[in-house]
Amino acid sequence: MSSSASKSQPTDHGGVHRVVVVGSGFGGLFGTKALKRSDVDITMVAKTTHHLFQPLLYQVATGILSEGEIAPPTREILARQKNARVLLGEVTGIDLDDRTVTSHVLGRTITLGYDSLIVAAGAGQSYFGNDRFAEFAPGMKSVDDALELRGRIFGAFEMAELGASRGEDVDHLLTFVVVGAGPTGVEMAGQIAELAHRTLKRDFRSINTRTARVLLVDAAPQVLPPFGHKLGLWTKEKLEKMGVEVMLGAMVTDVSERGLTVKFKDGREETIAAVTKVWAAGVQASPLAKVLSEQTGTPLDRAGRIAVNPDLTLTGYPEVFVVGDMIALDNLPGVAQVAIQGAKYAAKEIDGRLKGKPSQGPFKYFDKGSMATISRFNAVAAIGKVRLTGFIAWLMWLAVHLVYITGFKNRLSAVMHWFVSFLGRGRSERTSTEQQIFARTALARLERGAVDLVSRPGESEEVHPTETREQLEARALEEVRLTDESKRGVKTAAGRI
Numbered sequence: 001m002s003s004s005a006s007k008s009q010p011t012d013h014g015g016v017h018r019v020v021v022v023g024s025g026f027g028g029l030f031g032t033k034a035l036k037r038s039d040v041d042i043t044m045v046a047k048t049t050h051h052l053f054q055p056l057l058y059q060v061a062t063g064i065l066s067e068g069e070i071a072p073p074t075r076e077i078l079a080r081q082k083n084a085r086v087l088l089g090e091v092t093g094i095d096l097d098d099r100t101v102t103s104h105v106l107g108r109t110i111t112l113g114y115d116s117l118i119v120a121a122g123a124g125q126s127y128f129g130n131d132r133f134a135e136f137a138p139g140m141k142s143v144d145d146a147l148e149l150r151g152r153i154f155g156a157f158e159m160a161e162l163g164a165s166r167g168e169d170v171d172h173l174l175t176f177v178v179v180g181a182g183p184t185g186v187e188m189a190g191q192i193a194e195l196a197h198r199t200l201k202r203d204f205r206s207i208n209t210r211t212a213r214v215l216l217v218d219a220a221p222q223v224l225p226p227f228g229h230k231l232g233l234w235t236k237e238k239l240e241k242m243g244v245e246v247m248l249g250a251m252v253t254d255v256s257e258r259g260l261t262v263k264f265k266d267g268r269e270e271t272i273a274a275v276t277k278v279w280a281a282g283v284q285a286s287p288l289a290k291v292l293s294e295q296t297g298t299p300l301d302r303a304g305r306i307a308v309n310p311d312l313t314l315t316g317y318p319e320v321f322v323v324g325d326m327i328a329l330d331n332l333p334g335v336a337q338v339a340i341q342g343a344k345y346a347a348k349e350i351d352g353r354l355k356g357k358p359s360q361g362p363f364k365y366f367d368k369g370s371m372a373t374i375s376r377f378n379a380v381a382a383i384g385k386v387r388l389t390g391f392i393a394w395l396m397w398l399a400v401h402l403v404y405i406t407g408f409k410n411r412l413s414a415v416m417h418w419f420v421s422f423l424g425r426g427r428s429e430r431t432s433t434e435q436q437i438f439a440r441t442a443l444a445r446l447e448r449g450a451v452d453l454v455s456r457p458g459e460s461e462e463v464h465p466t467e468t469r470e471q472l473e474a475r476a477l478e479e480v481r482l483t484d485e486s487k488r489g490v491k492t493a494a495g496r497i
């Protein structure tokens, strides 16, 4: 990065205590809001311009909700909070001794000084060391992921209709595999089954969508492990009644454009021909956990989460709080409430210190329970010792999600979409574009991603837009050739294409 593109934040901040918040997810947003009445100057820096309600991503992927309903602009949410401002940027550096945070966006760099820091950068998808699977089996972590999956799922039915009308075998197009039988995997498999067996059944002429196969695969021996054996069994039976094939004790060993291979405990291997795969297994904490670990010598766990003190601070740096999916503390789960409560705790601690109040003591998590939907009108819930299934659990799921969707307008339109999808058969958000399906892979083929497509301050001579466009066109042609010849993801002597 050229130094001319770099800009440091002015150090004169009028003596007001500067709080930098990294991330606009549950931790980042709730931490910032909790400091609303404090005498502080907050800068929230996040790599997206929205606050994402991840629990409903699967509904965007399956055409129930629009992305705007679950991802409102952070800037709009915080518009009235005068002590907070929002900056777009991916944080790549945190200097704990200098007390600075450095972020980048499209070739622009900014360095912010802080007096207190809240790091809430969450977690990404983990492919357990097989990152090459990502090209063929997108995860479910971002709006991009959900829109790409929407395109792939509805696109598979379109391609099957086309193939069938030409007399071709389309079984691989009508087979959908979801990897990971946690809440997200269960919700995705249930929704794809409802799409195939209910929503789309009258829309096609050459294919019968009800013959589509939906498989839910997991290496674990049960569905929804954190919900316990009984609810796991109930969920498995419910899914099977809906036509989902549940494959447990099955480890995914390879994924390609045309399918995937699973290995069972007894050593047996099976190859499943399926064009559409969804990866809903495993999480890896933000790489910022490693950045912090390297400077403090604090260990990371297997999921890359950093160990924090009982008050959520980093050892040796009491002004730095880490919250949410990034932390390893007392086996706390990676759920929204851990991030929300942790961020509120950190905000209260910062405010208290400024007012000279004693510390609140260790952070205590209050478990409000867990829920997962299986289909319309069916869910499971585990709240304390209470276990609920079916319609009652689904009503609870509905109420809880309505409370946590941000903004009245979004709540209202989500309810209307749920009416259309759950009482009727419709899915009003089925639109998807070629760009949504292929842009991620196309960008990944550029050396520096989107940065290659824009000019940067002071670097106009280095960037040649015409040349970049030509290169892009050549890449697009190559992409079409590989797809037409079914060669994407094929192993060759020279490696994988």
Ligand SMILES: Cc1cc2nc3c(=O)[nH]c(=O)nc-3n(C[C@H](O)[C@H](O)[C@H](O)COP(=O)(O)OP(=O)(O)OC[C@H]3O[C@@H](n4cnc5c(N)ncnc54)[C@H](O)[C@@H]3O)c2cc1C
Binding pocket: 022, 023, 024, 025, 026, 027, 028, 045, 046, 047, 048, 050, 051, 052, 053, 054, 055, 056, 057, 058, 089, 090, 091, 092, 120, 121, 122, 123, 140, 141, 183, 184, 286, 288, 323, 324, 325, 326, 334, 335, 336, 337, 339, 371
């Ligand atoms: C598909 C799915 C379904 C889920 N369902 C549920 C559920 O039903 N119930 C439940 O309780 N939990 C659920 N969760 C988990 C829950 O969403 C997370 O536990 C929660 O979002 C964690 O909050 P967080 O603030 O730690 O991270 P996030 O909410 O992920 O926020 C991270 C933020 O940091 C930003 N960021 C990341 N890296 C950087 C960087 N380097 N620089 C700047 N910004 C950065 C991101 O853009 C984002 O704004 C689900 C998660 C997923 C993915």
